[in-house]
Amino acid sequence: MCGIVAGLYRNCAQQEALAKALDALYHRGPDSSAAWISDNRKWALGHTRLSIIGLDNGEQPIANGDGNVHIVVNGEFYGYQSIRDDLRQEGFRFATESDSEILLHLYLKEGIGALAHLRGEYAAVIADQRNNAMIGIRDRFGIKPLFYTVHEGNVFFASEIKALLALGVPARWDNEALMQEAFSFRPHERTLFKNIRTVPPGHYAIAQDGDVRTYPYWDLDFPLAEDLARDDRSDEEVIDGFRAVLSDAVRERLVADVEVASYLSGGIDSCAVLGLAQQGLSRPIRAYTLAFDNALYDESALAEKQADLVGATYNPIPISQSDIAHAYSDAVWNSETLFSNGHAAAKFLLSRAVRDAGIKVVFTGEGSDEMLGGYAPFRRDLLLYNAESQDPKVVEQLLAEMYESNKATRGMLTTDAEAPPEVEVFKRRLGYVPSWIEVMAQQGLQNRELYSAAVKSAIRGMDPYELSLSRIPVEQRLRGRDPLNQSLYLWSKYLLPNFILTSLSDRMEMAHSIEGRVPFLDHKVAEFSMNMPLRMKINGMREKHVLREATKDVLIEEVYNREKHPFTSPPTEEGNNDALLELFNDTLTSKAIEDQPIYDPAAVRQLMEEHRTCPPADRMGKETLIHRVVSAVILHQRFGMSA
Numbered sequence: 001m002c003g004i005v006a007g008l009y010r011n012c013a014q015q016e017a018l019a020k021a022l023d024a025l026y027h028r029g030p031d032s033s034a035a036w037i038s039d040n041r042k043w044a045l046g047h048t049r050l051s052i053i054g055l056d057n058g059e060q061p062i063a064n065g066d067g068n069v070h071i072v073v074n075g076e077f078y079g080y081q082s083i084r085d086d087l088r089q090e091g092f093r094f095a096t097e098s099d100s101e102i103l104l105h106l107y108l109k110e111g112i113g114a115l116a117h118l119r120g121e122y123a124a125v126i127a128d129q130r131n132n133a134m135i136g137i138r139d140r141f142g143i144k145p146l147f148y149t150v151h152e153g154n155v156f157f158a159s160e161i162k163a164l165l166a167l168g169v170p171a172r173w174d175n176e177a178l179m180q181e182a183f184s185f186r187p188h189e190r191t192l193f194k195n196i197r198t199v200p201p202g203h204y205a206i207a208q209d210g211d212v213r214t215y216p217y218w219d220l221d222f223p224l225a226e227d228l229a230r231d232d233r234s235d236e237e238v239i240d241g242f243r244a245v246l247s248d249a250v251r252e253r254l255v256a257d258v259e260v261a262s263y264l265s266g267g268i269d270s271c272a273v274l275g276l277a278q279q280g281l282s283r284p285i286r287a288y289t290l291a292f293d294n295a296l297y298d299e300s301a302l303a304e305k306q307a308d309l310v311g312a313t314y315n316p317i318p319i320s321q322s323d324i325a326h327a328y329s330d331a332v333w334n335s336e337t338l339f340s341n342g343h344a345a346a347k348f349l350l351s352r353a354v355r356d357a358g359i360k361v362v363f364t365g366e367g368s369d370e371m372l373g374g375y376a377p378f379r380r381d382l383l384l385y386n387a388e389s390q391d392p393k394v395v396e397q398l399l400a401e402m403y404e405s406n407k408a409t410r411g412m413l414t415t416d417a418e419a420p421p422e423v424e425v426f427k428r429r430l431g432y433v434p435s436w437i438e439v440m441a442q443q444g445l446q447n448r449e450l451y452s453a454a455v456k457s458a459i460r461g462m463d464p465y466e467l468s469l470s471r472i473p474v475e476q477r478l479r480g481r482d483p484l485n486q487s488l489y490l491w492s493k494y495l496l497p498n499f500i501l502t503s504l505s506d507r508m509e510m511a512h513s514i515e516g517r518v519p520f521l522d523h524k525v526a527e528f529s530m531n532m533p534l535r536m537k538i539n540g541m542r543e544k545h546v547l548r549e550a551t552k553d554v555l556i557e558e559v560y561n562r563e564k565h566p567f568t569s570p571p572t573e574e575g576n577n578d579a580l581l582e583l584f585n586d587t588l589t590s591k592a593i594e595d596q597p598i599y600d601p602a603a604v605r606q607l608m609e610e611h612r613t614c615p616p617a618d619r620m621g622k623e624t625l626i627h628r629v630v631s632a633v634i635l636h637q638r639f640g641m642s643a
Contacts, residue, residue: 076515122139200497246547279310372529381487
């Protein structure tokens with residue numbers, strides 16, 4: 001993993017500004033740093049390197065023999081050896097042993113068609129002086145970040161927003177994006193920073209003459225419901241097929257010139273990945289687990305038992321509320337977005353511990369829930385909208401049981417409140433409202449009431465969903481699909497890249513120069529998962545059924561039978577010297593809350609009073625809002641943002 005920065009200039013590249021941008025990305029690539037500026041000073045590429053493959057000769061930027069095409073890459077290309085061998089046989093000459101170089105030669109051979117051959121987690125920029133074009137590329141799910149902006153006629157790309165700011169781009173709030181973020185339905189190409197965009201997942205961007213256009217090259221493509229109904233494969237065939245593609249994805253991600261370790265929780269995703277990875281190694285894999293001091297949220301006992309079963313080395317990382325509070329501001333700085341829980345700071349601390357242990361590469365379990373229907377709202381969707389002739393009383397009972405069994409995340413992912421009128425657009429466009437949209441809508445309405453008068457005025461009349469929904473191909477990707485698959489598609493377009501792959505994945509890992517590898521988001525695993533019968537995703541009320549059966553041999557019984565419990569850190573506790581609660585109180589009673597332009601200080605103080613007196617069961621939901629406010633205050637301060 002690395003950090004990249006690029007510029008296509010109207011006039012001349014500024015070497016000093018480029019150096020500052022690379023300094024801002026040092027944490028993404030502390031092993032080396034290099035830059036290229038064209039002779040006419042209109043083109044610039046910079047790269048900070050975390051050495052994983054080709055340790056001694058993988059420096060970037062990399063250029064073709066004629067010196068008119070240059071690339072920088074962040075990430076990993078899996079299966080690169082066979083592609084490199086084929087290209088060498090065709091006469092292409094490689095200057096490095098790095099996997100990144102295959103992109104250069106594939107592009108020289110096939111142009112943008114090269115993207116069809118890429119597999120992995122990556123972002124890249126190609127400076128093609130022959131065609132006067134700079135091309136930014138993002139992996140299919142957006143695992144690796146890539147931002148861009150047009151500033152004073154110059155086009156800039158970078159791995160993180162802070163590098164763009166170092167190039168002179170102003171840091172300003174985007175009110176429309178804030179409103180969409182409140183409802184967890186922000187189009188991923190928009191950021192909270194005005195005029196700074198992302199290259200969307202599965203897209204490439206072409207910059208020419210001070211203009212940037214994005215184009216899709218891959219998308220989730222669920223089968224039509226009628227086609228899925230004709231799938232006559234047996235359960236065993238689906239299970240064996242899924243085991244094969246997942247095992248292959250894990251095996252490919254074991255390729256590295258450094259040690260590969262694994263994050264491990266008590267959930268089936270990381271446990272399955274750990275078990276499959278251990279089967280591909282002759283040494284015990286080091287597994288790292290967060291251990292919270294709250295029994296409802298602590299999974300360390302399960303993780304230790306799982307590590308023992310497969311022969312991995314178990315390494316618990318104790319985390320207290322005080323630890324989370326002390327890391328919170330730095331975690332926000334690295335994420336460049338808003339928080340809804342303390343779990344991002346906990347992941348920040350986990351990555352730091354792994355870095356301190358000398359590890360550079362870890363397996364992570366993100367993406368399984370998006371592919372296989374892991375979260376509680378997806379089970380609700382199946383009960384309400386996919387079940388044929390289901391007894392309403394049975395459905396009501398099952399829903400009540402599901403709500404009761406999700407105490408740790410009540411208010412975050414489950415709700416018993418009625419859907420607000422704002423979600424009616426989904427009924428018009430889809431015929432129903434996905435359950436996770438209902439939950440996030442409740443949070444969005446509460447968040448919107450906290451805004452300052454200026455922000456409320458700026459967003460008055462805006463629909464939090466219509467513009468976002470209009471940015472995705474509803475007719476091509478949602479029409480005619482099963483409601484469960486529609487819900488999975490929408491979650492993967494909004495929650496996955498905006499939240500999970502940002503504040504719980506790349507940004508918290510790369511804050512400490514850790515490369516996360518995500519086998520569930522291998523596109524071959526995803527394509528197999530999209531086309532499996534719904535019963536293999538959710539069987540009765542048992543989520544991720546196919547994963548349980550496909551990896552049963554590497555799971556302890558408790559994990560095999562355990563219901564999904566989303567990764568969250570514990571809520572605060574009154575009267576217990578809770579350091580995180582102190583952080584909330586200190587931040588929201590300080591001058592900083594008065595200085596920021598987003599939230600109304602009086603409304604925020606009222607929220608804190610409601611939080612102090614609310615029942616314990618409602619505390620997590622209230623804290624979701626408080627985390628958003630506190631992280632916004634920190635962003636405003638640390639980035640020197642303006643309205």
